[in-house]
Amino acid sequence: MSTTEPAHPVLSLRGVAFERAGRSxxxxxxxEVGEGQRWVVLGPNGCGKTTLARIATMWEHPSGGEIELLGERLGNTDVRSLRRRVSLVSAAMADMVRPALTALEVVVCARFAALEPWWHSYSDADMERAAAMLADQGLADFSGRAFGTLSSGERQRVLLARAVMSRPEFLVLDEPSAGLDLAGREQLLERLDVLASDPGAAPTVLVTHHVEEIPPSYTHVLALREGRTLASGPLDDTLSDELLSACFGLSVRLDRHDSPSGVRYSARQDR
Ligand SMILES: Nc1ncnc2c1ncn2[C@@H]1O[C@H](COP(=O)(O)OP(=O)(O)OP(=O)(O)O)[C@@H](O)[C@H]1O
Ligand SMILES: [Mg+2]
Incomplete structure (x- = not known):
C-alpha cells in the first residue's frame, strides 16, 4: 500500500480550525483524501468528527484554514453546487426524512438533492436507478415500504442507496452503524464493501467510534482527540495499541483478524 500523498487529492484540508461559543x-x-481511498475517522465522543464531516462536505464553514474539495477552493466557489457533487449521510439527515415516504421515494429524490419527491419529475431511468440502488443494498423487496416502518438497519441501507443515487464524487458516512445490532452492523459493512468494489466508487469517509466497524475494504485512518489529529495514514501502518490508547484515553489492546474479505479489527481495554 502506498504511503505517498495523492497527486490530486479529492479533499485537502490545511490548518483547518473550528471555533464555537469561545471553544476550539x-x-x-x-x-488529504485521494482517489480510490476509503478513510475511517476515529475518535471518542465530542472530539469533532461530525464537525469535520460537515466541514469536509461544505455543510459547515471552518473558522480558519484552507479547504479544497473536488478541485474547488472554499472561498472561490459556489458551495451549493459543490454540495450536490458530494453525499453526507448522518443521523441528522435520517431525522429529516418524512416517515411516510416509501424507500424508493427516499432514494429517487436524491436525484435532485431533495427530501421530497413531489417538486420534480423523474424519468424511467431515474426510477430504475433508484430500484437498482435499493437492490444493491439487499432491499429489492422494500421499495414500496414506508421509511418510518423500516428497522434501523434497513433505514441505514436505504440512506446508503440514497447517498449513491446521485453518483457522488465524494461520500461521507457519519456513524452509519449507530444503533444497529450485530447482524445489522455486519450487513452494513458487507454493503460498504460491495460499494467499494465498484471500480467507479467514490472516495469515502466513514466516521465511527469503533474499530469493529471498519470494513475490510477501507484503506486509511484519521484519528482525532479533542479536535486535534493524533495520526493519519494507511490503516495497516497507523492503527495500533498506542494510537487507540492515546485516542480513547485508556490502555487499549488492538487485535487484527484475517477474514476471507480482508482484515477486521477489535479492541478492548488492556487490564
Ligand atoms: N455549533 C456548535 N456550537 C457549540 N458547540 C458545538 C457546535 N458544534 C459542535 N459543538 C461541540 O463541539 C464538540 C464536537 O462535536 P462533534 O459533534 O463534532 O463531535 P463528535 O466527535 O461527532 O462526537 P460524537 O462521537 O458524540 O458524535 C462537542 O463538544 C460539541 O458540543
Ligand atoms: Mg458525531
Whole structure:
C-alpha cells in the first residue's frame, strides 16, 4: 500500500480550525483524501468528527484554514453546487426524512438533492436507478415500504442507496452503524464493501467510534482527540495499541483478524 500523498487529492484540508461559543472544536487539522481511498475517522465522543464531516462536505464553514474539495477552493466557489457533487449521510439527515415516504421515494429524490419527491419529475431511468440502488443494498423487496416502518438497519441501507443515487464524487458516512445490532452492523459493512468494489466508487469517509466497524475494504485512518489529529495514514501502518490508547484515553489492546474479505479489527481495554 502506498504511503505517498495523492497527486490530486479529492479533499485537502490545511490548518483547518473550528471555533464555537469561545471553544476550539477543531485545531489545525491537515488531511488529504485521494482517489480510490476509503478513510475511517476515529475518535471518542465530542472530539469533532461530525464537525469535520460537515466541514469536509461544505455543510459547515471552518473558522480558519484552507479547504479544497473536488478541485474547488472554499472561498472561490459556489458551495451549493459543490454540495450536490458530494453525499453526507448522518443521523441528522435520517431525522429529516418524512416517515411516510416509501424507500424508493427516499432514494429517487436524491436525484435532485431533495427530501421530497413531489417538486420534480423523474424519468424511467431515474426510477430504475433508484430500484437498482435499493437492490444493491439487499432491499429489492422494500421499495414500496414506508421509511418510518423500516428497522434501523434497513433505514441505514436505504440512506446508503440514497447517498449513491446521485453518483457522488465524494461520500461521507457519519456513524452509519449507530444503533444497529450485530447482524445489522455486519450487513452494513458487507454493503460498504460491495460499494467499494465498484471500480467507479467514490472516495469515502466513514466516521465511527469503533474499530469493529471498519470494513475490510477501507484503506486509511484519521484519528482525532479533542479536535486535534493524533495520526493519519494507511490503516495497516497507523492503527495500533498506542494510537487507540492515546485516542480513547485508556490502555487499549488492538487485535487484527484475517477474514476471507480482508482484515477486521477489535479492541478492548488492556487490564
Ligand atoms: N455549533 C456548535 N456550537 C457549540 N458547540 C458545538 C457546535 N458544534 C459542535 N459543538 C461541540 O463541539 C464538540 C464536537 O462535536 P462533534 O459533534 O463534532 O463531535 P463528535 O466527535 O461527532 O462526537 P460524537 O462521537 O458524540 O458524535 C462537542 O463538544 C460539541 O458540543
Ligand atoms: Mg458525531
Amino acid at each position: 472544536i477543531l485545531r489545525s487539522v491537515d488531511w
